[in-house]
Amino acid sequence: MDQIKALKCVLCGKEYSPGEVEYTCPACGPEGILEVLYDYELISRRISPRSLKEDPDFSIWRYKPLLPVREDSPIPPLHVGWTPLYRPRLLNEKLGFSHLFIKDEGRNPTASLKDRASAVGIVKALEKGAREVTCASTGNAASSWAGAAASVGLKSYIFVPQTAPRAKLAQLLIFGATIFPVKGSYDQAFDLCIQASSRFGWYNRNTAFNPYLVEGKKTVALEIAEQLAWKAPDKVFVSVGDGCILSGVFKGFADLLNLGWIDRFPQIIGVQAEGASPLYRAWKEGKPFEPVEPVTIADSISVGIPRNRVMALRDLKTWKGLMMTVTDDEILEAMRVLGRQSGVFGEPAGVASLAGLIKASKEGIVQKEEAVVVIISGNGLKDISSALKAVRMPEPIEPSLSSVEEYLKKATSFQ
DSSP, X not given: OTTEEEEEETTTOOEEOTXXXXXXXXXXXXXXXXXXXXXXXXXXXXXXXXXXXXXXXXXXGGGGGGSSSOTTOOOOSSOOOOOOXXXXXXXXXXXXXXXXXXXXXXXXXXXXXXXXXXXXXXXXXXXXXXXEEEEEOSSXXXXXXXXXXXXXXXEEEEEEETTSOHHHHHHHHHTTOEEEEESSOHHHHHHHHHHHHHHHTOEEOOTTTSTTHHHHHTHHHHHHHHHTTTOOOSEEEEEOSSSHHHHHHHHHHHHHHHHTSSSSOOEEEEEEETTSOHHXXXXXXXXXXXXXXXXXXXXXXXXXXXXXXXXXXXXXHHTTOEEEEEOHHHHHXXXXXXXXXXXXXXXXXXXXXXXXHHHHHHTTSSOTXXXXXXXXXXXXXXXXHHHGGGSOOOOOOXXXXXXXHHHHHTGGGGO
C-alpha cells in the first residue's frame, strides 16, 4: 500500500505506518482516531479523470488506487457504489430549485450508504486473514457489515440496541449474523462490542474506531464529482449521527482538491435530528462536546456520543462547513416530499438531509440558483414503522365498484 504515507492521530498528530497499528492511536486511546494520509503524486500517476472514462467497473472499486487496500487484494462480490444521482424535475419545481440533485444511496446492496464502508472494511479483514468480524450499530452499518461478511464467507457478530428496527434485524438474521440485542443505548452497544472484539479477536468495523471506514464512505463524494463531470456542487447536505459519513464526504472532496480534479471545495452542511444533536451543539457553541440522551424517530442517527466527533468538528472548521438541526416532524414531511416529488423512498435518517435543505432554503442559507446535492443515505424499507408515521393508512373497502367510488370521494383525506 505505497499510496499511503501514514496513519495520523487527529488528537496528538503522531504518525504510524499502516502495519504498525490496527485501530486507534496507542497513545491517545479510543478517541485517538487515525486518519489515512495519501501520496497524491503517486496516486495521480495511477488514476485520473481520463483513465476513469475508460474504466468499465462502475463501483467504488474504480477508485481503488485512492483507497487503503493493496492493489492485488480481491474485492467482495457485491456491487457497491455508483448509485444514481437524480435531478428530479418535480422536486426542483416544488422547492424552487433548478440544480437540485438527489444521491440515492438506498440503491446499494443492503440499501444504505454504509455498504461503502463495509466493502473496504471487509477487504481489510481479508488482508489480515480474519475469519470472524464484529461491529456495533443502530442497524444500517450492522446489516451492511453482515451482508458483506456473508458474501465472502466470514462469520459476523453484531451488537445492536434492543430498539433497532425489525427490518434491519431481519436483514442481519438472513445474512446469518449472531445478534446481541443490548438492553441499552447504541453507545453502550458500541463499548461492549469493542470489549468483545478484544476478548475474542474479532475484526472490528466500529465507526471511528477502525480508521479505514471513512475511506469507504468518501467514495460517495468521488462519485458525486464524477457524475457532475468533475464540477463540484455549491453545497452538499448530509445526515449526521456519529459524524463518520460527514467526515467521509469532507475527505472525498479534499482528496479531489489535492489531486486537482476539482477547482473548489463545496460547502458541506451536516444535519442532525433535534433530539440527537450533540455535534451540532458543540459546533454551534464552540464548546467541548457534551453527550446527550438521544430521542428521535431517525434511528440511524440517534447517537448520544458521536464517536467521530473530533474529526468531524475539525473538518467543519477546516473546510468552513455548517451544522443544523431538524425536528422529527420536519423529517417526516421531507419523507413525503421526497417520495411524492421524486419517487425515492428514504428512511427517516436518510432524509434528514433533505429536511435540512428545506429548512436552509427558508432561512436563506442556500440560494435557489445554487447547485445542491442531497445525500439520501438509506432506503425507507429499512424502517417501515417510522415511514408509516409520515402517512395515513386507509381502511379496507368492500370488493365493489360502489365502494371504490365512495372511497374516491374522500381519497384526498388519505394523501
